[in-house]
Amino acid sequence: MLDKIISILPEIPxxxxxxxxxxxxxxxxxxxxxxxxxxxxxxxVSVFLTTxxxxxxxxxxxxxxxxxxxxxxxxANIALYIIMILSATWxxxxxxxxxxxxxxxxxxxxxxxxxxxxxxxxxxxxCFAFLTVIGGALYGIHTSxxxxxxxxxxxxxxxxxxxxxxxxxxxxxxxGAENLTTEQMQLFLRAYSRxxxxxxxxxxxxxxxxxxxxIFPFHIMAEEKACCSILPVxxxxxxxxxxxxxxxxxxxxxxxxxxxxxxxxKIYQALALISVIWGAIGANTRKNLHGVYAxxxxxHFGIILFLISLGQERAIFAGFIYLLCYxxxxxxxxxxxxxxxxxxxxxxxxxSLSGLAQxxxxxxxxxxxxxxxxxxxxPLIGFLGQMNMADELLGNANYIAVGIIFAALLILxxxxxxxxxxxxxxxxxxxFDSENKSILFYTSINTVAIMTFAFNPFNMxxxxxxxxxxxxx
Amino acid sequence: xxxxxxxxxxxxxxxxxVIIMFxxxxxxxxxxxxxxxxxxxxxxxxxxxxxxxxxxxxxKSGIQLVEKYNWLNFPVIDILLxxxxxxxxxxxxxxxxxxxxxxxxxxxIENPKTLLASQLVFIGLLNGYIxxxxxxxxxxxxxxLSIPLIVLISSFGSFHKKNMLVRFSLYNLIGTLLLFxxxxxxxxxxxxxxxxxxxxxxxxxxxxxxxxxxxxxxSFISRMPIWPFHYWIASISTGLYNPxxxxxxxxxxxVGLYGFMRFWPNTVPESIxxxxxxxxxxxxxxxxxxxLISLNHKDFRYKLFAYTTVYYLLFLIGVFLPTSGLKMNIxxxxxxxxxxxxxxxxxxxxxxxxxxxxELYSNSGLLCYMPRTSISLSLFILAAIGLPxxxxxxxxxIIISEIFNYNLLLGVLVMLSLLFVALALLExxxxxxxxxxxxxxxxxxTDLSRTRFVAYMICLAILFISFVKPLWFVx
Numbered sequence: 001m002l003d004k005i006i007s008i009l010p011e012i013p014x015x016x017x018x019x020x021x022x023x024x025x026x027x028x029x030x031x032x033x034x035x036x037x038x039x040x041x042x043x044x045v046s047v048f049l050t051t052x053x054x055x056x057x058x059x060x061x062x063x064x065x066x067x068x069x070x071x072x073x074x075x076a077n078i079a080l081y082i083i084m085i086l087s088a089t090w091x092x093x094x095x096x097x098x099x100x101x102x103x104x105x106x107x108x109x110x111x112x113x114x115x116x117x118x119x120x121x122x123x124x125x126x127c128f129a130f131l132t133v134i135g136g137a138l139y140g141i142h143t144s145x146x147x148x149x150x151x152x153x154x155x156x157x158x159x160x161x162x163x164x165x166x167x168x169x170x171x172x173x174x175x176g177a178e179n180l181t182t183e184q185m186q187l188f189l190r191a192y193s194r195x196x197x198x199x200x201x202x203x204x205x206x207x208x209x210x211x212x213x214x215i216f217p218f219h220i221m222a223e224e225k226a227c228c229s230i231l232p233v234x235x236x237x238x239x240x241x242x243x244x245x246x247x248x249x250x251x252x253x254x255x256x257x258x259x260x261x262x263x264x265x266k267i268y269q270a271l272a273l274i275s276v277i278w279g280a281i282g283a284n285t286r287k288n289l290h291g292v293y294a295x296x297x298x299x300h301f302g303i304i305l306f307l308i309s310l311g312q313e314r315a316i317f318a319g320f321i322y323l324l325c326y327x328x329x330x331x332x333x334x335x336x337x338x339x340x341x342x343x344x345x346x347x348x349x350x351x352s353l354s355g356l357a358q359x360x361x362x363x364x365x366x367x368x369x370x371x372x373x374x375x376x377x378x379p380l381i382g383f384l385g386q387m388n389m390a391d392e393l394l395g396n397a398n399y400i401a402v403g404i405i406f407a408a409l410l411i412l413x414x415x416x417x418x419x420x421x422x423x424x425x426x427x428x429x430x431x432f433d434s435e436n437k438s439i440l441f442y443t444s445i446n447t448v449a450i451m452t453f454a455f456n457p458f459n460m461x462x463x464x465x466x467x468x469x470x471x472x473x
Numbered sequence: 474x475x476x477x478x479x480x481x482x483x484x485x486x487x488x489x490x491v492i493i494m495f496x497x498x499x500x501x502x503x504x505x506x507x508x509x510x511x512x513x514x515x516x517x518x519x520x521x522x523x524x525x526x527x528x529x530x531x532x533k534s535g536i537q538l539v540e541k542y543n544w545l546n547f548p549v550i551d552i553l554l555x556x557x558x559x560x561x562x563x564x565x566x567x568x569x570x571x572x573x574x575x576x577x578x579x580x581x582i583e584n585p586k587t588l589l590a591s592q593l594v595f596i597g598l599l600n601g602y603i604x605x606x607x608x609x610x611x612x613x614x615x616x617x618l619s620i621p622l623i624v625l626i627s628s629f630g631s632f633h634k635k636n637m638l639v640r641f642s643l644y645n646l647i648g649t650l651l652l653f654x655x656x657x658x659x660x661x662x663x664x665x666x667x668x669x670x671x672x673x674x675x676x677x678x679x680x681x682x683x684x685x686x687x688x689x690x691x692s693f694i695s696r697m698p699i700w701p702f703h704y705w706i707a708s709i710s711t712g713l714y715n716p717x718x719x720x721x722x723x724x725x726x727x728v729g730l731y732g733f734m735r736f737w738p739n740t741v742p743e744s745i746x747x748x749x750x751x752x753x754x755x756x757x758x759x760x761x762x763x764x765l766i767s768l769n770h771k772d773f774r775y776k777l778f779a780y781t782t783v784y785y786l787l788f789l790i791g792v793f794l795p796t797s798g799l800k801m802n803i804x805x806x807x808x809x810x811x812x813x814x815x816x817x818x819x820x821x822x823x824x825x826x827x828x829x830x831x832e833l834y835s836n837s838g839l840l841c842y843m844p845r846t847s848i849s850l851s852l853f854i855l856a857a858i859g860l861p862x863x864x865x866x867x868x869x870x871i872i873i874s875e876i877f878n879y880n881l882l883l884g885v886l887v888m889l890s891l892l893f894v895a896l897a898l899l900e901x902x903x904x905x906x907x908x909x910x911x912x913x914x915x916x917x918x919t920d921l922s923r924t925r926f927v928a929y930m931i932c933l934a935i936l937f938i939s940f941v942k943p944l945w946f947v948x
Contacts (some may be wrong), residue, residue, distance in 0.1 A: 357628070412645065
């Protein structure tokens with residue numbers, strides 16, 4: 001009994017947080033900062049309990065809890081905390097409370113805890129579906145000026161969930177729903193690896209994750225989620241969810257699908273390289289910053305997928321380091337968005353950045369450093385990811401892949417350079433609103449992190465490696 | 474103290490840049506404060522360089538004062554810093570040149586914060602590039618130099634040449650990625666980081682050998698103003714009207730030249746060395762081409778750019794000669810070349826500023842009204858083209874002699890290029906001193922300030938003393 005209580009302890013503060021937010025709503029509290037502060041407080045308590053009560057339970061929900069899952073949960077919740085801080089300014093400026101938004105964020109946090117810690121595929125599938133529904137609810141939050149294609153989101157998500165459900169039902173009927181654990185799945189796949197239906201099941205469980213991550217050809221909603229949703233929701237889709245889904249993808253590949261190693265390797269590598277090329281070319285065709293970042297994420301995620309496909313511990317860890325580096329930069333880029341306003345309207349068009357360098361030197365500096373980091377210029381954090389990537393690919397003699405990735409990087413860099421060109425050379429057409437000091441402070445901290453974390457302060461990478469490598473045991 | 478000395482030489486300018494970036498804007502004291510920060514940082518750096526020199530045994534060749542820093546355990550990479558006499562000479566020349574530049578910089582430029590902060594970051598990274606003693610740190614600093622340069626070109630580049638920013642950055646990135654790939658391949662071949670002075674002993678075989686050496690070659694050549702890369706460097710340099718920005722962009726080829734000096738002499742495999750004559754041909758054609766254009770060109774700044782191009786290519790040809798004895802000669806030449814280039818850039822900038830202020834449209838006879846400017850410009854142009862009071866003259870003489878020794882035709886063509894570019898500079902000097910062509914009324918208050926004049930004369934004195942006794946500053 002005590003085991004069960006301890007294993008669900010991290011979720012209790014989240015529940016309390018949701019109740020607290022509902023009470024605030026009922027009391028007609030109008031301040032977005034109050035909602036944000038409440039949500040942040042309960043999230044912090046949850047994170048604290050996750051770390052302290054990190055526990056490998058015997059129940060199906062937390063049986064897979066280990067330092068690997070703890071690492072991803074911590075990273076995801078830190079990202080969520082940052083999103084909550086920054087989104088408060090957005091809601092305040094538009095005189096909205098954001099109550100629904102924060103409740104959904106706390107729900108997401110609870111879902112990812114279960115999704116990562118469980119070893120039962122049914123629970124995993126349920127959490128994935130729940131996160132998709134939360135995503136839809138968040139996507140539905142919009143302003144009167146925005147046009148969102150909620151129908152497209154619902155249709156694509158429903159299709160993906162149906163595919164996942166069919167796969168889980170098929171396997172559940174053979175081995176029983178209560179036996180859909182990692183261990184049982186491994187035995188099942190070894191026994192029936194050649195059967196077409198089993199292969200289709202494996203595809204049905206991977207495709208939803210590839211769709212959620214925006215890997216080609218499942219990138220249908222990648223740009224819409226970034227561009228068409230409100231800034232806090234776009235922030236959520238681009239920063240928080242990728243951490244969770246990559247954690248699941250790596251875990252599933254390592255624990256369940258090694259039997260398909262060689263076949264999956266080729267499929268992953270093909271999808272990865274096409275994503276890299278697609279992302280690089282797509283970024284150049286976009287006039288909207290969100291669109292550029294969305295396609296940029298397709299490029300970078302393609303590289304991470306390629307590293308995971310190599311199947312070796314070092315390569316998979318290199319993929320994780322690349323992911324962390326990328327997300328740190330993306331966090332900064334999104335923080336900069338919150339300070340880009342003109343006449344009270346948030347800017348996302350590249351053309352609207354004209355003259356930014358003349359009046360907003362710190363924001364320009366932070367943006368430039370982030371873009372340089374995405375290109376992989378040392379000594380910024382992006383270089384660390386790029387070096388790990390090149391080290392693994394060249395060490396495994398993947399010369400053609402390296403050539404394609406670097407050629408695509410040149411194409412992608414042109415998109416970033418076009419942004420810099422507008423910032424510096426385009427004549428100023430509008431004035432920018434004054435910057436929020438707290439966001440500027442956060443941006444400065446993040447920019448300093450981008451400039452200094454490549455030096456591996458406090459041997460961070462070795463500590464992360466110790467937590468990550470548990471998955472290979 | 475010597476344990477962190479080389480690290481300090483890199484960190485100090487960057488620390489100065491951070492102070493400048495975070496300095497608060499104030500109508501009365503802001504500009505003065507950031508200029509003082511920049512100048513004192515550079516003076517401190519020069520003192521550090523001189524102190525480091527005092528710890529050197531200049532009789533010994535090879536890397537001294539090695540510092541090792543553990544960076545990553547996964548993969549295992551330690552960063553090595555080290556210096557020899559050649560690299561210390563380059564460091565001193567760069568820091569003195571920028572010190573003079575900051576003293577002579579106008580206090581009324583636009584955006585001084587960005588300019589001075591970029592300059593200090595650039596100096597710190599360039600110091601790191603010269604002091605790096607292993608292939609990974611060599612690459613890191615090589616690539617990192619792009620950042621302040623792109624910021625500089627974006628902030629001070631000509632609006633009409635904004636597409637040059639994209640081309641400059643992409644060319645830089647191509648060179649960077651080629652070097653990166655070569656370095657990682659070498660790292661894997663040796664299963665660890667490689668000290669720079671042993672990079673040539675790798676004994677690579679087959680396609681790997683070709684790929685690595687060609688990548689290294691093209692990555693360094695992308696920084697040199699040699700065909701077909703000369704166009705973008707010319708566009709960038711001539712589009713930068715700020716003299717400090719011009720000096721910084723003029724140091725881009727030094728990055729490529731230094732890379733060749735570290736990797737190439739006596740280490741290039743025979744299979745690659747057979748292409749050397751082709752490369753020399755391209756070098757000499759570029760030299761002649763640019764020198765001839767400068768004769769016809771009306772813009773003084775373009776003539777200065779042509780001068781820098783011809784001399785960099787002269788040093789490059791010197792690097793490729795099959796002799797190992799020219800390294801120090803090239804070092805001494807570059808030391809004086811950097812100081813001369815900086816002073817000339819600032820004098821030309823002063824002349825252009827006065828022309829604009831007085832609404833003059835021609836340089837003719839202008840120096841007649843600017844005696845201090847006239848003396849400074851004359852002496853430095855003469856020093857630039859080979860006046861025998863500077864180390865540039867004597868060491869270039871040795872380099873050219875070796876070229877003649879190697880190939881007579883090559884030597885003749887090199888001399889022709891030097892002659893054309895000298896004629897271009899002298900022609901401009903003559904036109905500016907020609908009183909008979911003066912038609913406009915005498916402009917007022919156009920001459921160099923006393924401070925600048927004294928600074929230029931001190932530079933000349935340094936050059937003269939260096940000619941008489943090289944390494945006179947080593948205690």
